[in-house]
Amino acid sequence: TQLLEQSPQFLSIQEGENLTVYCNSSSVFSSLQWYRQEPGEGPVLLVTVVTGGEVKKLKRLTFQFGDARKDSSLHITAAQPGDTGLYLCAGVTRSNTGKLIFGQGTTLQVKP
Amino acid sequence: DADVTQTPRNRITKTGKRIMLECSQTKGHDRMYWYRQDPGLGLRLIYYSFDVKDINKGEISDGYSVSRQAQAKFSLSLESAIPNQTALYFCATSDSSWQGNDNEQFFGPGTRLTVL
Numbered sequence: 001t002q003l004l005e006q007s008p009q010f011l012s013i014q015e016g017e018n019l020t021v022y023c024n025s026s027s028v029f030s031s032l033q034w035y036r037q038e039p040g041e042g043p044v045l046l047v048t049v050v051t052g053g054e055v056k057k058l059k060r061l062t063f064q065f066g067d068a069r070k071d072s073s074l075h076i077t078a079a080q081p082g083d084t085g086l087y088l089c090a091g092v093t094r095s096n097t098g099k100l101i102f103g104q105g106t107t108l109q110v111k112p
Numbered sequence: 113d114a115d116v117t118q119t120p121r122n123r124i125t126k127t128g129k130r131i132m133l134e135c136s137q138t139k140g141h142d143r144m145y146w147y148r149q150d151p152g153l154g155l156r157l158i159y160y161s162f163d164v165k166d167i168n169k170g171e172i173s174d175g176y177s178v179s180r181q182a183q184a185k186f187s188l189s190l191e192s193a194i195p196n197q198t199a200l201y202f203c204a205t206s207d208s209s210w211q212g213n214d215n216e217q218f219f220g221p222g223t224r225l226t227v228l
Contacts, residue, residue: 009152031215042116042202042219043155088154092215098143098162098208099170100217102154 003027006089006103013079014111021074021106023089030094032065032072037086037105079110115139116220118203124226131190133223135203142208144186145217146170146178149200158201161186162208193227200224 005024013019023032031050035043047056049065049072056063060083062075076083086107090100116137125131135144142163147155147170157170159178167178175197177189190197201224204217 004154006154033216040221042204042221043217044219045216048216090155098206098215099145099157099160100155100215102147102156104152104154 004089004091004101004103006106008106009104010107010109012109012111015081016078017110019076019079019108021087021089021108022071023073023091023103024071025091026070027091027093028069029091030069030097032069032089032091033100034063034072034074035088035090037088039085043086043088076108079108081110081112084108084110116203116205116218118201118220118223120223121221122224124228125193126228127194129193129227131193131225133188133190133201133203133225135186135188135220137184137203137205137218137220139205139207139218140183141205141218142183143206144180145204145206146176146186146188147202147204148172148197149202149222155202158188190225190227193225195227198225198227 007022033048034046037043047063052067052069054065060077064073086105088105089103119134145160146158161180179187200222202222203220206217
């Protein structure tokens, strides 16, 4: 079974702090996505990374895809209460195109 | 109007009852998916359909069945509900022809199902 291990599972920080969420696997992914989910809603795509070593920025969020395409990270700078939510990584493998394998998710709480 | 809708949004039922969750989409996508979400387990794929005549089991299909009535409709059934099927269920869609973000999926708002 291909697994995506996401850590930490829970994170509670103060406004203004920085944080990093990790997504790791022993499998190689052709692409990896990060979704954000708010209570009462479905996940919404934040970014897709495709190339090993790729870095993408979305305002205060920085996403990185590992050189070997087995891992990814999400870094948030100066977290805001509006960043609170569940962050999910999801990967696509060459043998399972069209399907996503999800990590367990990281629940982030940013306190004012 | 929402692109992916799910009905009902909440449902409480009893063990042994048959339950159907419905999903409709106006995005014109060919691919549709059903997931369940449990705390600490992320999203797990139950069934998926790449077109109207294509139905495939996901990693946790036991106890579930699906029907793709049309390109826009994909329903999930629990033939005889049991308490460990209590979870949040999500429908999602994607477009195989889209050359943009690889396999981006668009999710409905979810159905919270409780089996007593």
